[in-house]
Amino acid sequence: MLETPPPSAAGPSPALSCVHLCMGYGVRRVLDDISLEFSAGTWSAVVGPNGCGKSTLLRALAGLRRPLSGSIVLQGRELSLWSRRERARRLAWLAQDSTGTDLTGVEVVGLGRFAHGGWLGARQGTDDAAIRHAMRATGSLASAQRRVSTLSGGERQRVYLARALAVEAPVLLLDEPTTHLDPPHQEDVIRLLRDQAHGCRVCVVSAIHDLSLALAADRLIVMGRSGLIGHGTVAETLAGDWLSAAFETPIHVVDDNGTRLWRPSLQPA
């Protein structure tokens, strides 16, 4: 198997990209002709109204749903050509609504090493290190020996986040990682995603509902009901007023000493 992607002629190749991607359920087309590139060391946030296909995009990129047409390339190689285990080591995905489980926290995080271990899942020293590191980074060590079904929503979400981090994949896809979290822990997650992208050179793609949090990302993928509105830096997004176009209503963003924040309009419409 080819471990390293062939060097591309035009600069460094993106960690993950899709070309002319179309996705749908039955006759309903959810994504139509989407082409995107995500590079290592960048945190991209996918924003858009409910039902615009954010989750569908992330599922397609994770290889969980077969596209109707178009191609997805992971580290220079067609996604479907990677073997299951190879893909699972290179690409971690975090579900939006995670189910409860009777497993303990550390067992759930340990499942992040599923594709790394041997047949019977014998855990190695590197696995233990990855698990411990991921749990420390997400502040979920206190949940290690507790059943996940008995944890609060926030504690549970942090365990699942640790599970995704424990894969140590170069590409991290997260569907609403800040749901169920109170504001300080949302901050932690945002810092964590940034740190993964900038510090660990991971390609982070996350759907984020909270616009103020999404505006902290490096790049934004703005999706509307009619399709992709734009893909670019936060400055480009604001300059083009993509957010208002996506949500079909004026979106006000204020600049607070370099930090962009969404300001809800409380005037009656």
Place this chain on the structure above:
Amino acid sequence: MSAPRAEMVLGVDTSLGTPTRLALWLTGCLALTVLLTVGSLFTGTSSIATSWHWLLAPDAQSSLVLWQIRLPRTLGAWCVGALLGLCGATAQGLFRNPLAEPYLLGTASGAALGVAISLIAVDSTIVELAWAGKLGMTCAACIGAGAATALTIALSRGVLQTTSLLLAGIVVASVLGAATSLILLTKPEIFRAMQTFLLGSTAFLSWASVGWVGGVLCLCLVPAIGLSRGLDALTLGEDTAQSLGLSLPLIRIALLGMMSLGTATTVGQVGIVMFVGLMAPHLVRETLAVNHRQLLVAAPLCGGALLQAADLLSRWIVRPAELPVGAVTALVGGAYLVFSLWRRNRDA
């Protein structure tokens, strides 16, 4: 991120949450099995005093009763119960549904139909069958169960959708059940034998059954334990499990195959015994926090002890006569489910 407050909890062995508790639990189960085995040596048509006398001063007839009838019967019951417990735990993990049970995919109805057809073919009653006949009946049950599972999978168009698999299982079970009833209507001479089979009976277990069921139990444990981490991954949802590198078709085919072999074997030996496969994994989960590797070891031990106890009860309640063991497990299991439901409602 917040400071690590509980660094110590990640000790050397983090996979076994409470190893001492699990060890205690398993030891308890084994001790119970030994007790029940000894107890069943003393239970039968003769009184306990007679049995005691037989043990102390054995003659040809008494050793036949003790070592060729009572001992293989109780050990066979253990093996069947263990296999049902294993299949039940696997089904609940695979379908991510605590109400799943081994007979779910129409396996039991398929096996019953197979046995009905084979009974017509050999034109005999269960009591008259020699061990070769028993083996033939087990094979017929296996073929019936396998065909039913294949039919279920074909009806649900593959193994990709859990819900359609379950629905197809219900359809197959009722259609094959109707077919069996029709056969019984047209061939009343096999009715008694079939009744024994449908009610479940441990009375015909021999050393051959012990070897047969025990062998299948060992065989079934291999894929179950091997894929236990996959079952753990499945508890996080099918998409997450897939993203972790689990092949859903592979785990489904392997475990469905294992379940139909295991269930068919038990059905061929003792007929249909309700609730053991459902109850054993429940009892384990309610008393122990377990992952699937631990569950798939503990549930068979629990199921084995359960069926042994039911077998003992079936011989003791109306002694010197006996009840069908399936009726005992249905009564006890039903009572347990009602109790469990009541407790859940009270706690909620």
